[in-house]
Amino acid sequence: MGRGATTNSIPEIENARFILVIGSNTTEAHPVLALRMKKAARNGATLVVADPRKIWLTKLAKRHLQLRPGSDVWLLNAIMHVILREGLQDDAYIAEHTEDFDAVAEVVARYTPEEAEQVTGVPAADIVATAREYARERYAAIFYTLGITEHACAVDNIWSLSNLVLMTGHLGYESTGLNALRGQNNVQGLNDAGANPSYLPGYQPLEDPELRRKFGERWGVEVPETPGYRLDQMMSGLHDGRIKALYLIGENPVQTEPNAHHVEEGMEGLDFVVAQDLFLNDSNRRYADVIFPASSFAEKEGTFTNTERRVNRVRKAVPCPGNAREDLRIVVDMAKALGADWPDYRTPEDAWNEFADLAPLWSGIRYDRIEEVGLQWPCTDRDHPGSPYLHAPHPSRPSGKGKFYPVEYQPPIEQPDSEYPFVLSTGRTLYHYNSATMTMREEGVVQKQEDPFVEMHPEDARALGVAEGDWVRLVSRRGELEARAKLGDRVYPGLVWMALHFAEAKVNWLTHDVGDPLIGTPEYKTSAVRVERVGGAIRPAAR
Amino acid sequence: MIRVGDTMIPMARTVAFTLDGQPASAPEGELLVHAAARHGVFIPTLCHDDKLEPYGGCRMCVVGVEGSPRPLPACATRVAEGMVVSTDSSVPQYQRTLTEMLLAEHLNPDPGGRPNELVDLAEELAAEAPFILPDAKREPYDDRNRFMGYDPDACILCNRCVRYTQEVMQCSALSLEGRGPHARIVPTHGYSWLDTECELCGGCLSACPTGAIYEKFEEGTERPERTLEKVKSTCTFCGVGCQIDLNVDPETQRIVKVTSEPHYVSNEGNLCVKGRFAFNFVHHPDRLTEPLVRGEDGELHPTTWEHAFRVAAEGLLRVKEEHGPQAIGVLSSARLTMEENFLIQKLARTALGTNSVHSCEAT
Incomplete structure (x- = not known):
């Protein structure tokens, strides 16, 4: 549709009348935003949850579409099939604001709800009911997160959702839209800022020579033309010799990247590694040649941009410990050590202003306007009030029209077989944050959730002779780990689920690293594993 | 017109009422406690919370309403046309008596300041x-x-x-x-x-x-x-961007607790377990406090910033010279601020000469 951001705002959620949550365990990953969904449900909105697991929100949901991991395209195409079959699409919107509708209509005609039931496991009647409810309700909003994108078919999934939204015209006004909930505090800001191999700051394409010239003039050096490597390309570059040095800032790839043992081998072959972090972690401890002690969010000024595109201030409350320094200072001094001729950047505001001068959609946002309440981009001049929702009055692509992309189903890359009979899906929990270097240092959190655990269905556990709390071994083609079995019907038989937070049982030892062919997103959500009993409730010796 | 769910309904009509002998007006159906506050009359409450349904449990907010046999709780009574409301006659005495009764139930009503x-x-x-x-x-x-x-x-x-x-x-x-x-x-x-x-x-x-x-x-x-001193900031644990107050002890310069206010946008004062409680990593003894450089012995040793920058720059420039700028990758983090990320990509593009700057938040 033309923008990499949520279309609508958090406060609007409570006024939605229909909410589809697909691939988002919102109460754990975005707990405070989930309160708005709870409020909407309490006010009578229809909530439908599409997720392989029986997540907390299913308690409030009118319907749980418990689809098999990786079958989202089938489900969504079947929903669209019903909408078109019953004539529930918004013909006026399609005619006026979209292009290439026919291509999608042709594809989804083949995706019947009855066949969808075979592939996804979701009853055809539930697909039909969901399609009707979604299409008929004007204030209908869709929320998704990594359950949609952490697949080899990530782009297909997003296109499918986008097709569904365009077909029904659920775009460009309040309490509707297609909302990708951003996982980390400043994912939105990081992408907006241009930490991206093919976009200059503000999503300005690197390939455009005019734009490169604009930035080059402001920066006093030519901006290199060669596109950079994406994360997944850097990771594969570790092995084929393309990458010889890494500068790692707040990153821990040997825990967070898929097929992590393979990443470790690659890191060992590097000539030089610079790291900048709050703590030692498995990446910097073993591979860094230099480590800069950095600052936490409480020790500096600046901004984070949240999932609704709101630029919020971050403020310094306490000093950095010891000789640790604010990251901005470190980066500026590092650039100078590399011989760059940079301005002083005495404050983060100096850096912000340079960004806002160069990025038109942000140029109206300045520090003096966001002291009390953050502003939402696009905000193009100082009098612009910010944008609570996007794509009004029409989709934001240059043509002004939303584009339909026909999508065919591709099965997940690794299917269970006799040797690895379980599907492993991964995610995060309420109590920890990513590789948990921060939250495992919080006693009260550890009290609630300390040991690595794997969710499995009691039927599977019985077959394996495993009881609640027993340690089991998970083995994939790439690695193995041990975790406690947590039994329950959150997963269905044949599916196991594990969180990524545990350093001693890194689930990414198991995951595979074949990602989406277009954007490289790893398929964290489906791998094949087998589960072995390891002898009861006694913790195995430390690895 | 205002929207309730999917239907547009006319704005609540404005009704006239009398507050302490003065003419007053409010949208019909507004809670008396809010209507009075807009007219500068602040009625104390204890059990009332704007986030919650009207409750009327503690009776601290009782007011006189003409025609009612006994005082009514302003937090659970809605304004109606012609209502005559008084907060200035017997009400202060009620409030004092109620407060005394509550105090009488406690050995120490004010622990911990x-x-x-x-x-x-x-x-x-x-x-x-x-x-x-x-x-x-x-x-x-x-x-x-x-x-x-x-x-x-x-x-x-x-x-x-x-x-x-x-x-x-x-x-x-x-x-x-x-x-x-x-x-x-x-x-x-x-x-x-x-x-x-x-x-x-x-x-x-x-x-x-x-x-x-x-x-x-x-x-x-x-x-x-x-x-405690409050510093307003943005939570660091997910993309919702909850607005928080870091409560700092000015003597020890440590965060003691995290709070939020009901009027803060996006989160309305609500927080989750991480946002409210998991801030101690900031002061954790494992924090890195000195630059480290790996020595000949393969171990990391503390050093000065100057030396660390020199070693880092030499190492990166050597790789650039031998293998070209494309051999260097920069991985940034969504943990960092917008401004820091802007400068990190600028460092990659201008000081190192590569567009290879990305992060694990590629998704």
Whole structure:
């Protein structure tokens, strides 16, 4: 549709009348935003949850579409099939604001709800009911997160959702839209800022020579033309010799990247590694040649941009410990050590202003306007009030029209077989944050959730002779780990689920690293594993 | 017109009423407590919370309404045409008596110097406990969780915490249990906070008007909570961007607790377990405090910033010289600010000469 951001705002959620949550365990990953969904449900909105697991929100949901991991395209195409079959699409919107509708209509005609039931496991009647409810309700909003994108078919999934939204015209006004909930505090800001191999700051394409010239003039050096490597390309570059040095800032790839043992081998072959972090972690401890002690969010000024595109201030409350320094200072001094001729950047505001001068959609946002309440981009001049929702009055692509992309189903890359009979899906929990270097240092959190655990269905556990709390071994083609079995019907038989937070049982030892062919997103959500009993409730010796 | 759900309905019509002898107006159906506040008449409340459904439990907000046989709670009474409301006759006496009755139920209504609406109200009304009820001592409650404590002696049983769990979280983590002097708030079924469906969000303690439910971090610190300095910032644990106040002890320069306000945009004062409680990593002894450089022995050694920058620059420039700028990758982080990320990509593009700058938040 033309923008990499949520279309609508958090406060609007409570006024939605229909909410589809697909691939988002919102109460754990975005707990405070989930309160708005709870409020909407309490006010009578229809909530439908599409997720392989029986997540907390299913308690409030009118319907749980418990689809098999990786079958989202089938489900969504079947929903669209019903909408078109019953004539529930918004013909006026399609005619006026979209292009290439026919291509999608042709594809989804083949995706019947009855066949969808075979592939996804979701009853055809539930697909039909969901399609009707979604299409008929004007204030209908869709929320998704990594359950949609952490697949080899990530782009297909997003296109499918986008097709569904365009077909029904659920775009460009309040309490509707297609909302990708951003996982980390400043994912939105990081992408907006241009930490991206093919976009200059503000999503300005690197390939455009005019734009490169604009930035080059402001920066006093030519901006290199060669596109950079994406994360997944850097990771594969570790092995084929393309990458010889890494500068790692707040990153821990040997825990967070898929097929992590393979990443470790690659890191060992590097000539030089610079790291900048709050703590030692498995990446910097073993591979860094230099480590800069950095600052936490409480020790500096600046901004984070949240999932609704709101630029919020971050403020310094306490000093950095010891000789640790604010990251901005470190980066500026590092650039100078590399011989760059940079301005002083005495404050983060100096850096912000340079960004806002160069990025038109942000140029109206300045520090003096966001002291009390953050502003939402696009905000193009100082009098612009910010944008609570996007794509009004029409989709934001240059043509002004939303584009339909026909999508065919591709099965997940690794299917269970006799040797690895379980599907492993991964995610995060309420109590920890990513590789948990921060939250495992919080006693009260550890009290609630300390040991690595794997969710499995009691039927599977019985077959394996495993009881609640027993340690089991998970083995994939790439690695193995041990975790406690947590039994329950959150997963269905044949599916196991594990969180990524545990350093001693890194689930990414198991995951595979074949990602989406277009954007490289790893398929964290489906791998094949087998589960072995390891002898009861006694913790195995430390690895 | 305003929208309620999917239907547009006419704006509530404005009704005229009388407040302390003065003509006043309000949208029909507005709570009396809000309508009065807009006219500059502030009616004290204890059990009322704008996040929650009207409750009218503590009666602190009673006002006189002509034609009503007894005073009505302003927090649960809606304005109607022609209503004649008085807050200035017998009302202050009611409030004082109610405050005294509440104070009489506590051995120590003000433990820990926590923000306490009852104590503030008593001061304002010059109310003191006339006596302490013989059964005022409520059995203390101990919970093994590390985040929250409950002090039954400071509890006025307003039920705000229980209602928060039911209405906002929509869970059943807490209940009001027992009667009379034995009444207290407990995790449902008498379990520990850790063993119910409680998610440790701390919403109950943010709803508590008297500090009866409190952050355990406060234990052992001398400084009364009311003297902490607040620095407004943005939470760092997910993409919602909850607005928070870091409460800092000005002497030790440490964050003591995290709070939020109902008027903060995006989160309305609500927080989750990480946002409210998981800030101690900031002060953790494992934090890196010196630059480190790997020596000939393969170990990391502390060094000066100057030396660290020199080694880092030499190493990166050597790789650039031998293999070209494309051989260097920069991985940035969504943990960092917008401004830092902007400069990191600028460093990659200008100082190193590569567009290879990305992060694990590629998704």
